[in-house]
Amino acid sequence: MSEQQASSSGPRIKKFMFVNRKAPYGTIYALESLEVVLITATFDQDVSLVFIDDGVYELVKGQQTKGIGVKNFSPSYRALDGYDVEKLYVDQASLEQRGLTEKDLLVPVEVLDAKAMGQLMQKQDVILSF
């Protein structure tokens, strides 16, 4: 609560967390999340992305979408550091349940357990879920 009362001098940078919990092509959520992340980063906010449950599938290497006729947006995750979005966190249990490891992912991430992920959420000003 105390952090909410910022000084009145200039706009305060808020901590935004984007929680991604959907696989990439079955629904539009993953792509929409990425769009909002890029917009938020443009406004110089403190942005973190977390990938939980089926959201970890968004980061899998080697996506080839030609056959399903939709844009492969996975390369955009590699471009995030160009927007100063460098905080990517992945839930350990979600990876393990799906037979994935960090080596299967197309960007460097920090792998956290559920408790650490919860603590990270606790520190945010705004949480947007996709």
Place this chain on the structure above:
Amino acid sequence: MLHIVNKSPFQTSTLETCLSMAQPGNALLLIEDGVYAATVGSAMETPLRQACATLKIYALQPDLDARGMTGKLIDGVTLVDYGGFVDLSVEFPTSHSWL
């Protein structure tokens, strides 16, 4: 933080993931199909009762009423109306609406 879950725990893993990450002192509000988690005799009863030890858990009464489940509410879960929903949103500086 106020966690808001609107999916049945038997349809998605949303509530399970939420409970694994919620921190002591957080609140959980069950709405829409999420209210099924707050009913006695279901497979979620035990995990939900355990969660009551560290979280304050609420359920939106109009959603329980609509589903005919009000009489099955787990004790320890607090009913709120729409005004109570607003009060919770004001009480906690951060809300996390799980999708």
